[in-house]
Structure formats: structure tokens, C-alpha cells
Amino acid sequence: MSESIPFWVNWDIWIDAMLVAVVSAGTLAYLGIWVTLKKITYVPLALSQVAAVGVVLAFLLHESLLAHDPGREGLLVLLEPVWFSFLLSVASAFYFARPGSGGDRPVVIAYLIASAVALVLGGFTRQDIHDVRSILFGHVVLAQTGQVVLVSAASLVVISLHVLFYRRFLFGSFDPDTAGAAGHRVYAHEVILYMTLAIMLSASTRAMGAMPAFGLTVLPALVGLESAGSMRQAISIAVGAAVLSAFLGYYLSFRLDLPAGACMLLTAAGLLFTVWLYKKIQR
Amino acid sequence: MTEPLIELRHVVIGYDRPLIKPISIRIEKGDFWGVVGPNGAGKSTLVKTLMRLIRPLAGRIHIPNRRLKFGYVPQRHALNPDYPLSVFDVTIMGRYDRIALGRRPSAKDQIRVIEELHRVGMSTGRQRPFNSLSGGEKQRVLLARALVSDPDVLVLDEPTEGVDLVGESEILNFLSKLHTEHKKTILMIGHHMSEVISIVDHLCLINRHTDLFETGSTKELLDEEHLSRVFGKPIEIDSCEQRSHMHIKDLGDV
Numbered sequence: 001m002s003e004s005i006p007f008w009v010n011w012d013i014w015i016d017a018m019l020v021a022v023v024s025a026g027t028l029a030y031l032g033i034w035v036t037l038k039k040i041t042y043v044p045l046a047l048s049q050v051a052a053v054g055v056v057l058a059f060l061l062h063e064s065l066l067a068h069d070p071g072r073e074g075l076l077v078l079l080e081p082v083w084f085s086f087l088l089s090v091a092s093a094f095y096f097a098r099p100g101s102g103g104d105r106p107v108v109i110a111y112l113i114a115s116a117v118a119l120v121l122g123g124f125t126r127q128d129i130h131d132v133r134s135i136l137f138g139h140v141v142l143a144q145t146g147q148v149v150l151v152s153a154a155s156l157v158v159i160s161l162h163v164l165f166y167r168r169f170l171f172g173s174f175d176p177d178t179a180g181a182a183g184h185r186v187y188a189h190e191v192i193l194y195m196t197l198a199i200m201l202s203a204s205t206r207a208m209g210a211m212p213a214f215g216l217t218v219l220p221a222l223v224g225l226e227s228a229g230s231m232r233q234a235i236s237i238a239v240g241a242a243v244l245s246a247f248l249g250y251y252l253s254f255r256l257d258l259p260a261g262a263c264m265l266l267t268a269a270g271l272l273f274t275v276w277l278y279k280k281i282q283r
Numbered sequence: 284m285t286e287p288l289i290e291l292r293h294v295v296i297g298y299d300r301p302l303i304k305p306i307s308i309r310i311e312k313g314d315f316w317g318v319v320g321p322n323g324a325g326k327s328t329l330v331k332t333l334m335r336l337i338r339p340l341a342g343r344i345h346i347p348n349r350r351l352k353f354g355y356v357p358q359r360h361a362l363n364p365d366y367p368l369s370v371f372d373v374t375i376m377g378r379y380d381r382i383a384l385g386r387r388p389s390a391k392d393q394i395r396v397i398e399e400l401h402r403v404g405m406s407t408g409r410q411r412p413f414n415s416l417s418g419g420e421k422q423r424v425l426l427a428r429a430l431v432s433d434p435d436v437l438v439l440d441e442p443t444e445g446v447d448l449v450g451e452s453e454i455l456n457f458l459s460k461l462h463t464e465h466k467k468t469i470l471m472i473g474h475h476m477s478e479v480i481s482i483v484d485h486l487c488l489i490n491r492h493t494d495l496f497e498t499g500s501t502k503e504l505l506d507e508e509h510l511s512r513v514f515g516k517p518i519e520i521d522s523c524e525q526r527s528h529m530h531i532k533d534l535g536d537v
Contacts, residue, residue, distance in 0.1 A: 181355035
């Protein structure tokens with residue numbers, strides 16, 4: 001994109017990418033509030049890598065099935081990479097949500113192993129390693145209508161579950177022992193919370209890339225928590241900051257011909273530094 | 284013999300390996316228990332096992348009433364201070380088990396919260412951030428949260444730790460009143476021994492370092508021999524006007 005192409009007139013060029021970015025950013029920022037408060041920053045990183053392993057596995061199965069029986073192409077819809085990434089990341093969510101599983105260690109180990117496995121298995125596919133990485137981690141400017149549908153569906157599932165379980169998540173996260181003593185199923189609620197994170201991260205990582213997905217989970221949530229006095233305010237500000245970062249970041253990347261994901265992250269980081277500066281001046 | 288509220292029969296407590304020899308304890312309705320022992324003695328593990336937060340490694344926990352409700356007051360420093368929650372937000376958590384999924388707290392829930400906050404002396408400043416409160420105020424809010432759930436058993440983990448003398452006295456008087464006037468069953472892990480033994484009627488002495496576990500009425504166990512064995516140091520008890528005061532020889536108060 002060059003500066004000479006008008007932004008607003010050519011909305012049909014960027015609308016899919018913008019929708020993917022805005023919906024992903026808003027939902028991830030909300031989930032980021034939980035990630036930040038629960039101090040589980042490694043979990044989104046590990047989940048996105050596990051999702052990547054699912055994608056590579058799907059590619060390998062595709063290739064081996066087609067090699068033996070090229071006529072069965074119709075059945076391969078079941079081997080869509082997205083299902084594999086959902087499946088693996090949701091399965092990991094069960095493990096990460098376990099109480100007393102040794103703090104960050106298992107999550108960090110899962111992250112490292114998943115990263116290595118994705119790269120090693122990627123070497124066995126016929127795709128060039130660069131292609132595999134780009135399929136794994138997507139690129140928001142290349143987002144298509146199918147990804148808008150996928151990200152929106154994932155967002156809808158996540159928001160619905162959080163509307164239902166918000167209070168359970170809050171009690172179980174803030175004070176798990178008391179919630180457990182009061183009869184709440186803390187582990188089950190943790191699993192649901194981690195699953196929503198897995199669902200949204202695998203959809204967003206495929207659509208917009210690992211770095212923007214992770215960054216938009218953490219940075220806008222910090223903006224919200226740094227500037228709010230209540231959970232409601234923190235969530236509203238985080239979602240607002242994420243949507244603004246996605247929109248403004250994409251706009252700047254379009255006008256200045258810069259990488260979109262990086263522009264979104266830098267916008268979110270700019271908002272965070274503004275909040276920190278404001279708080280410092282206020283003191 | 285009446286049916287107990289909770290009974291532990293030869294239960295082995297611990298996370299991966301046994302913490303102490305198999306233990307048995309019987310808690311009846313209206314009892315006020317003090318769980319006493321030095322730091323790291325296994326007090327919190329015992330109480331969490333009683334509330335079924337930790338599975339016992341062996342033995343049986345018998346709770347005849349399957350719907351028995353626990354109101355737990357954890358140590359306040361175990362709570363994450365980053366959550367932007369008000370006094371009201373924290374207290375109403377005690378009603379969450381009555382609120383259906385996706386529903387908001389009813390007017391009745393909100394009234395109960397206001398009543399209990401008033402009862403523990405926190406009627407003003409319901410919208411104050413929980414983390415801006417003093418140690419004693421936080422403890423009272425956590426107590427109100429436990430009470431709004433109308434529990435069958437109130438369990439407190441060192442409720443007076445880090446609280447000033449006036450605050451400590453207010454909390455202990457409140458608990459004593461709750462027990463005598465409302466016949467509430469209470470289980471309290473003690474911090475200040477002298478204060479605990481002045482209000483409880485049953486004692487549970489525990490020390491995993493010396494493999495010691497004894498239960499009984501305060502009268503039975505409140506002697507220098509038992510307490511010296513629990514703390515592993517010589518302890519003297521002075522009694523004055525029906526109140527007991529303990530101190531370690533040459534070291535001061537316990």
C-alpha cells in the first residue's frame with residue numbers, strides 16, 4: 001500500500017483485515033485482564049505455540065493421506081488446520097489449569113517443546129519453512145472473509161461463556177480457596193477460562209500472527225488495569241484501548257506502508273506509556 | 284452421642300507425603316475450636332483437608348450433611364492485591380453460590396451484604412477499594428463475606444495476624460459473641476495463643492515436626508506439659524480472673 005492510495009475510498013481492500021484485527025483485539029484485551037491478574041502471561045504464549053503444532057500436524061496428515069489416496073480429497077475438510085489447533089490448545093488448557101502444577105514451569109516447558117516440535121515437524125512438510133511459518137502465524141493484511149467469520153465465531157463463544165461464568169471466574173481467580181470452600185467448582189471454572197483463552201488465541205494467531213495476538217492480549221489489559229478503579233472500568237478501558245490500537249495501528253500501517261501487526265503493538269504500547277506518564281505526573 | 288458435623292477418622296493429611304501421623308477429630312454443632320501450633324505445623328493443611336480443599340492421603344472424612352456450608356476467612360495476604368475490587372465487590376462473593384449463571388445479584392443479596400458489613404463495623408465506605416483498607420478492616424470485610432453465605436461452619440485462618448491490638452480485640456469479641464449468642468460452629472487457627480485459648484472451648488494441638496496431634500476440651504489440654512510439647516519449648520501458664528496468659532520461659536508471650 002502506498003501513501004497515494006486513499007484509505008477511506010478503498011475500504012473494500014482493508015475491511016476484512018480491519019474486522020479481524022478489531023474483533024480479535026477487543027476480545028483478547030478482555031481475556032488479557034484475566035491473564036494479567038492471574039499472572040499467567042506465559043500461558044497465551046504456550047497456547048499459541050501448541051496451536052501451531054496442531055496446524056503443522058494437520059498439514060502432515062493432509063500430505064500423507066493425499067500421497068496414498070489422492071481421490072479422498074473431499075474427506076480432508078476434517079483435517080482443516082484450525083480444528084487441530086483448537087483441539088491441541090484446548091487439551092493443553094486442561095493441563096495448564098491444574099492447581100499446584102508447579103507455577104510457570106510446566107507452561108514454559110510446554111512453550112519450548114511446542115515451539116521446537118512445530119519447527120521440526122514443519123521440516124517434514126512439503127511446504128517451504130517460510131510458508132509454514134506464514135501459515136502458522138498469519139498476516140493480518142492478508143485476512144479473508146473466512147477468517148472474519150472464524151474470529152467472530154470464536155469471539156462470540158468466548159463472550160457468551162464469560163457472560164455466564166464471569167462471577168465464578170472472578171471468585172475462583174481472586175480467592176480460589178474460599179471459592180472452593182463455598183462449594184464452587186474452581187478447577188472446572190479454571191478449565192473453562194483457559195479454554196476460552198485457547199479458542200480465541202488459536203483463531204487470532206492464525207488470522208493475524210502470534211506477535212500481534214500476544215501483544216494485544218497483554219498491552220491493552222495493562223492500560224485498563226493501570227487506569228481503572230473497578231473491574232468494569234478496567235475491562236471497558238482495555239477493550240477500548242485494544243480496538244483503538246487495532247484501528248489506528250492498521251491505519252498507520254496502510255498510510256505509511258509499515259507492518260500492520262507491529263504498528264498495532266506500538267500504538268498499544270504508546271497508550272500504555274501515556275497512562276504511566278500521566279500517573280507519574282499525578283503523583 | 285449426637286451426630287457430628289464433621290468427623291475425621293484416621294486421616295492422613297499432606298500434599299504428596301504424610302505430614303503427620305493419622306489423625307481423628309470430631310466437630311459437633313456449636314463447637315468453637317482453636318487449632319494451635321507453631322509456624323509450619325500443618326494447621327492450614329489440616330483445616331483445608333477438613334473443608335475438602337485438599338484430598339486426604341488416607342482415612343475417611345465423614346460429613347453427614349452433604350450440603351454443609353463452610354464460610355472461610357483466609358489469611359488476607361494470600362489474596363492478590365492487583366484486583367480492582369471494592370469492599371462491596373469482595374463481600375458479595377459470599378453470595379455467588381446463590382446467584383444463577385449469567386444473573387446479577389438480587390436486591391436480597393445486596394441487602395445481606397450491607398447488613399453483614401454493618402454487623403462487622405464496616406457500614407461506611409462500601410465502595411472503597413479493598414486494597415486501600417488497613418489489615419484489620421480487610422479482615423472484617425473477609426469475615427462479612429464469610430457470614431453473608433450463612434455458613435454452617437465458620438473457618439478462620441489466623442484472623443488477627445498483623446492486626447493491631449484494638450482490632451484484634453474487636454475481632455475476637457465479635458467471634459465470641461457469634462458463638463455464644465448465635466451458636467455458630469467456629470474453627471479458628473490461632474495466631475496469638477493467649478487470645479485463642481481465652482475464647483475457644485475445644486483445642487486441637489498440632490505439630491508435624493514432633494508428630495504431635497491432640498484434641499480435647501480447652502480445660503483438658505490447657506496445661507504446661509501439653510503446650511510445651513506442642514511448641515517444643517518450656518511454657519508457663521499464668522491464670523488471672525479466669526483468663527489464662529501463656530509465656531515461654533525466658534522468651535516472653537506466645
